[in-house]
Amino acid sequence: MGNGLTVCPYSVHRRQRRLVQPAFHRDRLPAYAAVMTRYADALTAAWQDGQDIVPGEEMYDVTVRVAATTLFGTRVTDAEVAEIRQAIGAVLAGGFRRMVTPVALAGLPTPANRRYVQAKHTLFAAVRRTVDQRRHSDDDGSILATFLATQNEAGALSETEVYDQVLSLLVAGVDTTACALGWACLLLSRHPEIQERLHREARAVLGGRAATWEDLPRLEMAERVLTESLRLRPPVWLLSRTVTRDALLAGHRVPAGATVLIGQHILHQRADLFARPEDFDPDRWLASTTPRNPRDGFIPFSSGARQCIGNDFAIAEATLVLATVADRWRLEDRDPNGSFRPVPRIVLAPPKKPLRIHRRPDSTDSAG
16 A cells, blocks of 8 residues: 555654544535535435345445545546456455455465565556646645645655555545445344434435535534444444564553554444443443543544544444435345354455335435
8 A cells, every 4th residue: 555644654653643633524525515415416316216225335345436526526437446456355354354364474485475466566557647647737626635735844755655645545445435434324224223213314404415524514413323323333433553673561561562453343242431332322422431532442543643533434434425415315234143253354345235226205316
């Protein structure tokens, strides 16, 4: 993934964060949200009553288009979406295999390793080509345009850093949000009473149209559903940190250079932190005693200096898409006793489980 913000070492992270931050200032979010609304509208208007969908796959299409459009400042073609989508999926699946494979075996020319290397080359080439095409355009509203224009006391991003930041944000922004939405849809299909409550909220606020930035303050149930989904099935389920100096951690001596793993999926299901942790209960977030920050054990977006720079972007996107889906469609799990097992990759992906969708009455959706 290059040396972008999500993976760069501590020594350069602060400088990179300062240079990237303006692209995610809250004042920029309404313009990004307009893109999210457009693609959520188009997706949900194209579905057919009685159709079977795989939520994670459908949401992947939206998140690729949103990420590419907000990053590059232009609509992407279906061919570009397919290329980026396939490459990201292969890189994340192959990257996870390489993380758990002995170093001596990681470089063997197995079919899986060859797919990973080819996907990585494809993704790098697609990002480089697209950045170079946009470099001299008149666009001034995209994340890429901000990168190219941003300078401060730390100095501008170099050409290589621009490529790396775009690549890092593209990979991080697509898969995590698609997985979060996919899990939310699957969980709602298993809890019809919660799905109906979410529909009533969405219908009262939206009345059949796609959700917009201005609707977010009133989509409280949608936000709670997403937060609970992030607790039960956090897409980023495992973080690693390298210890920079000898330290004590919970009474254990940790030497400099050691790797510490943080498992959100484990923390989020601890009974001493969350009552009935195995239950899908969006209303737990109405209680003031529910942990809400990293120090208390809730870390879907990491924490501290390394907290995800796009967390507000991701929450806005997921809320807008989920509310639009809930208003227009009912999700039915036709195999409620079937497997619900997560697929461990670099992200914790939902299974490719189909849901039957049913059009809600009096919906006035139209692709915009």
